[in-house]
Amino acid sequence: MKKLMIAAVGGSLMGLIATTQIAGPLIAQEAEANASVYEQLDLFGDIFERIRAGYVEDVEEKDLIEAAINGMLTSLDPHSSYLSAEDAAAMRVQTRGEFGGLGIEVTQEEGFVKVVSPMDGTPADAAGVLAGDFITAVDGESVLGLTLDDAVELMRGPVGSEIIITLVREGEIEPFDVSIVRDTIKLTAVRHRTEGNAVVLRVTTFNDQTFPNLQEGLKEQVEEAGGIDNIDGFVLDLRNNPGGLLNQAIYVSDAFLEAGEIVSTRGRDPADGDRYNAQPGDLAEGKPIVVLINGGSASASEIVAGALQDHRRAIVVGTKSFGKGSVQTVVPLRGEGAMRLTTARYYTPSGRSIQALGISPDIIVEQPRPKPVDPDAEEESRPLRSEADLRGSLNNDSLTDDEIEQIEVDRARAETAAQLREDDYQLAYAIDILKGLNALGPLAE
Known part of the structure; x- marks a missing residue:
């Protein structure tokens, strides 16, 4: 340790000797820059006084100063801003759901x-x-x-x-x-249900409730299905999810990864960067996953989609995401207000920044717009008739009662899937992918 300190001091002295000739201009430039800053601050003070003394109506000094602070922050990017005491309190409530x-x-x-x-x-x-x-x-x-x-x-x-x-x-x-x-x-952070043999986890936001909701919902659906072996896979629906807390995005990603990087953040100072890695344990137990995204999927949603996509743990389906790849830090200020400041960009495990680019799906699937109802249509087209509808048609005597019952169950399931395709084409597409991967069995691994 002592040698290191000596070497550092020696290096400083050498640097001082080598730069003696240019130290004068550098000091002059720094002094000039400081003078310019002080002139601008004086200008701000002059304008503040003129507004306070000469504006046509009385103005609140506090409002003027807060507006100036907010203007300074919002000029940086769309996500930096000043939060008054009321706004800061509202934000804390929102993150609680x-x-x-x-x-x-x-x-x-x-x-x-x-x-x-x-x-x-x-x-x-x-x-x-x-x-x-x-x-x-x-x-x-x-x-x-x-x-x-x-x-x-x-x-x-x-x-x-x-x-x-x-x-x-x-x-x-x-x-x-x-x-x-x-x-x-x-907000219910995570809604869950089963469609056919696929568990659908609809994540609406990333707040303090998100990971606990997801964990509980996934466990409940697996138990209702009679075990993980009765499930084709999982659909993680992140469409129109505007994001939220970074730590919740990390928890959700970690839920389906055994190891490896989830996301990294890099600020202006390289020493301030962070890297987050997954811990062993996969709640889906290796079952296939499809992640649904669209243009409303932003920030924390893109972290999850990017992490699972880069690790080839999930197939990403839908349309390109929003492209918010920046991290905001909320800094408490005096007077119970706060400053929301963009302090870093985040990067997916492969090292790509999605700022202004978004996550591109592995399979692009547009969601069709609802067809307009034709007010002049008097009746819907009649369903086609089958052999079973014909009077006097022969029965199928090669099937047992159990087999016939199973056919009826499969038919009802197919009709439900057809209705889902009309209601939500992207989700139906995701479920079809899981069916195909499950049908392949070991070949899909």
Whole structure:
């Protein structure tokens, strides 16, 4: 240790001797830069005083300063911002899974508010708001030119109150209004069900409840199926999931990986980077996994999809994800406010940053838009008749009662799958993949 310290001191002295001739200009440049910063701060103080003394109406000094701080942060990128004491408290409530509002995750693009995704079961979802919609006005007031926080503030209000947002949607010629009644948003982080022999885990957000919900839901569905051997595989549905807590994304990824890197983060200083690795244990016990994503899948959703895709643990199906590859750190400030600052980019295990690029699916599957109902159609087309429908047709006497019963069960299951294909084509496609992999058996490994 002593030798190392001596070598360091020696190196410092050598550097000092070698740079003596240019030290003067460097010190002068630094002094000039500092002087410029102080001049700008003086300019800020002059403007603040002029506004306070000469603006047409009285202004709150606190509001002016908070607006200046927020402007400084929002000029960096769409995800950095200042949180007042009220906003910081609301954010803490939201990460716990219950908050008031419309139920949409938004970002800013070219001055307009863009919907990243509506959250399942929320007023915005029920009103038909879609990922990719642009919000141009709130209650008739244009949001063009407002900061994202200011636009969000316009959309806040008491639970039970009505709000009218004006949307611009791709494929629609004219903007249109949507009426939404604000409500308390209670998010169920993970919904679970079984479709055929596939367990579907619908992850709507990444909050403190996400991993416990997923773990419990997966276990419940496997037990109801009579064991893991009776399951073809798992569908992890991350569509329209706007993200959330980084640690929850790591837990969910780790749930299906035995080893290896999950995600790494890299900031401006290389020493501040972090790397997160999976621990042994796979809740799916090696069964095939299909991950569903779309343009509303962002941030933590992309971490999970990218980790499982890079490790070839899952097949990613759907459309390209949103492309938010940055990490925000919430820094508490005096007065109970907070600063949300972008401090790093995250990278998938293969070393790719998805910032502004998104996760590309292994298989691109578009979700068809619902077909318009024809008001002039008087009746649906009649179903085709089969041999069994003919009067006097012979019975099939080669089957036992149990075999006939099994055929009826399989037929009902096929009809359910057909209805699912109409309701949710992407999910039906994912389940078909799991059926095919399960049919291959050992060849799929």
